[in-house]
Amino acid sequence: MTQLPQSTDRKMGLVIDLDTCVGCHACVISCKGWNTENYGAPLSDQDAYGSDPSGTFLNRVHSFEVQPEQGHAQLVHFPKSCLHCEDAPCVTVCPTGASYKRVEDGIVLVNESDCIGCGLCAWSCPYGARELDVTEGVMKKCTLCVDRIYNENLEEVDRVPSCVRTCPAGARHFGDLGDPNSEVSKLVDERGGMDLMPEMGTKPVNKYLPPRPKDTIEEQIDILAPLLAPVAEEPQGFMGWLDKALDKLPGGNA
Amino acid sequence: MHPAPSVIVFTTLSGLGFGLLLFLGLGYPDVTGWVAFVFFAIAYALAVGGLMASTFHLGHPERAMKAFTQWRSSWLSREGWCAVIALLVMAPYGAGLVFLDTSYTALGLIGALFSLLTVFTTSMIYTQLKTIPRWNMKLTPAMFLSFSIAGGALLAGQVDAAMILLAIAALVQLAYWKQGDSAFANSGTDMGTATGLGSRGKVRAFEPPHTGTNYLLREFVHVVGRKHAAKLRVISFTLAFVLPILILLLSPHHFGALIAVLSHLAGIATSRWLFFAQAEHVVGLYYGKR
Numbered sequence: 001m002t003q004l005p006q007s008t009d010r011k012m013g014l015v016i017d018l019d020t021c022v023g024c025h026a027c028v029i030s031c032k033g034w035n036t037e038n039y040g041a042p043l044s045d046q047d048a049y050g051s052d053p054s055g056t057f058l059n060r061v062h063s064f065e066v067q068p069e070q071g072h073a074q075l076v077h078f079p080k081s082c083l084h085c086e087d088a089p090c091v092t093v094c095p096t097g098a099s100y101k102r103v104e105d106g107i108v109l110v111n112e113s114d115c116i117g118c119g120l121c122a123w124s125c126p127y128g129a130r131e132l133d134v135t136e137g138v139m140k141k142c143t144l145c146v147d148r149i150y151n152e153n154l155e156e157v158d159r160v161p162s163c164v165r166t167c168p169a170g171a172r173h174f175g176d177l178g179d180p181n182s183e184v185s186k187l188v189d190e191r192g193g194m195d196l197m198p199e200m201g202t203k204p205v206n207k208y209l210p211p212r213p214k215d216t217i218e219e220q221i222d223i224l225a226p227l228l229a230p231v232a233e234e235p236q237g238f239m240g241w242l243d244k245a246l247d248k249l250p251g252g253n254a
Numbered sequence: 255m256h257p258a259p260s261v262i263v264f265t266t267l268s269g270l271g272f273g274l275l276l277f278l279g280l281g282y283p284d285v286t287g288w289v290a291f292v293f294f295a296i297a298y299a300l301a302v303g304g305l306m307a308s309t310f311h312l313g314h315p316e317r318a319m320k321a322f323t324q325w326r327s328s329w330l331s332r333e334g335w336c337a338v339i340a341l342l343v344m345a346p347y348g349a350g351l352v353f354l355d356t357s358y359t360a361l362g363l364i365g366a367l368f369s370l371l372t373v374f375t376t377s378m379i380y381t382q383l384k385t386i387p388r389w390n391m392k393l394t395p396a397m398f399l400s401f402s403i404a405g406g407a408l409l410a411g412q413v414d415a416a417m418i419l420l421a422i423a424a425l426v427q428l429a430y431w432k433q434g435d436s437a438f439a440n441s442g443t444d445m446g447t448a449t450g451l452g453s454r455g456k457v458r459a460f461e462p463p464h465t466g467t468n469y470l471l472r473e474f475v476h477v478v479g480r481k482h483a484a485k486l487r488v489i490s491f492t493l494a495f496v497l498p499i500l501i502l503l504l505s506p507h508h509f510g511a512l513i514a515v516l517s518h519l520a521g522i523a524t525s526r527w528l529f530f531a532q533a534e535h536v537v538g539l540y541y542g543k544r
Contacts, residue, residue: 003327065455065457065460067455068455080463091331092328095323096324117312118312118313118321119473132313159349193415197448199442199443211451
């Protein structure tokens with residue numbers, strides 16, 4: 001049923017720390033690895049070793065440069081996957097009921113056996129979170145590793161999405177964003193977690209933690225500065241004579 | 255947006271076909287027998303042909319029947335229902351005119367209403383998408399409806415009505431282009447809101463997530479047609495509206511009417527190509543492509 005639930009019991013999702021992400025793409029690879037051999041159709045590649053490779057990924061890492069009015073530009077690595085929106089447009093546009101949002105945990109999933117591959121859900125997603133698999137002809141998206149997080153065959157430490165388990169920098173956090181006392185909700189409160197494109201009205205569950213402010217070099221006192229200041233602006237003595245002598249030679253001044 | 259030929263063919267042909275069905279349902283032209291048969295055959299060929307073309311871009315066309323289930327929330331599903339109802343209701347109405355020389359007026363009116371609703375629901379598939387500001391405008395359904403009604407009048411041989419309706423459609427087209435050109439800038443979405451980093455400074459795409467292309471870039475970040483957009487607008491406007499109106503004014507006979515219809519068809523197809531090719535999806539912002 002592609003009508004959205006009035007509310008969900010929990011709001012499972014990710015909190016992504018843009019301050020900590022180092023842009024290593026390990027989450028991209030582990031996501032592809034886990035999801036190509038588990039839930040649903042595999043994530044195919046086309047011309048993987050040729051001159052024009054492309055393929056289906058559920059998670060991708062962009063890098064942006066932010067240039068403030070004053071000071072240095074900052075590089076921000078920006079992982080992006082499905083935000084499991086509360087008001088998910090990709091669910092309501094689906095003509096077949098293949099796209100749905102679960103009442104128990106708020107995860108947005110695709111029932112691949114009902115998907116006709118019309119692509120309208122991907123059109124309606126502002127975040128580019130859905131990709132139509134060329135080989136299978138069905139829509140693929142982040143499942144929040146629904147086949148890991150409740151999987152009792154795995155060690156408890158592994159019962160988190162693959163991207164979260166893999167991140168070497170600890171930039172990805174998983175939990176219930178509907179519970180104000182959860183670790184992820186506290187993190188969002190402390191760090192001013194934000195929505196992407198809030199004007200779209202999608203009410204994303206996933207939050208992004210903005211980069212912390214950088215130290216400003218100008219305010220630091222440099223104790224070595226007096227010792228390192230140049231003693232002479234103009235060359236003097238032998239160097240001064242050499243400078244003038246070389247200037248007089250034909251060939252122009254440097 | 256990628257201008258997929260199947261979708262351009264579908265919206266162009268079925269728009270015209272349902273436009274003709276609208277006029278036939280209302281009793282214009284008032285024909286029976288073989289003449290009625292030819293009119294209905296053209297209308298069904300266009301409407302059904304267009305609908306068939308729309309299934310070509312599906313990943314799994316064999317599951318198309320499932321698309322009738324979600325009419326409560328999905329405009330695409332509603333479009334399917336309206337199209338099927340219109341075609342089913344118009345069939346006995348047409349059969350009455352062709353074989354029995356009888357007009358079941360009530361059936362015709364219901365068929366006409368659902369023909370109009372089909373075009374409206376098609377337009378709403380595009381209009382509902384906030385992610386594409388150029389489509390997310392009230393002028394989008396106005397454009398689809400005005401094109402369909404004008405084209406229907408032209409095909410139905412309603413010369414006086416067609417000239418007025420073509421002129422109205424032409425004005426809607428101009429208004430659509432004018433408003434559409436500033437829609438993305440006015441939407442309030444930019445790289446700042448896309449990344450949430452806009453309050454910190456100017457955001458620039460530094461490094462893309464992949465060196466090759468992907469589904470998102472192929473489907474949503476089409477930039478090929480932009481270069482010739484202005485010329486194509488002039489061509490499309492001339493073919494769709496100016497030439498047909500002039501032909502109807504100067505030579506409203508069968509051969510002239512045929513030329514007017516073909517010119518209109520080519521013009522609308524060009525306009526529809528621009529409708530897709532010029533539409534900018536906000537996901538392009540993440541790739542720095544807007």
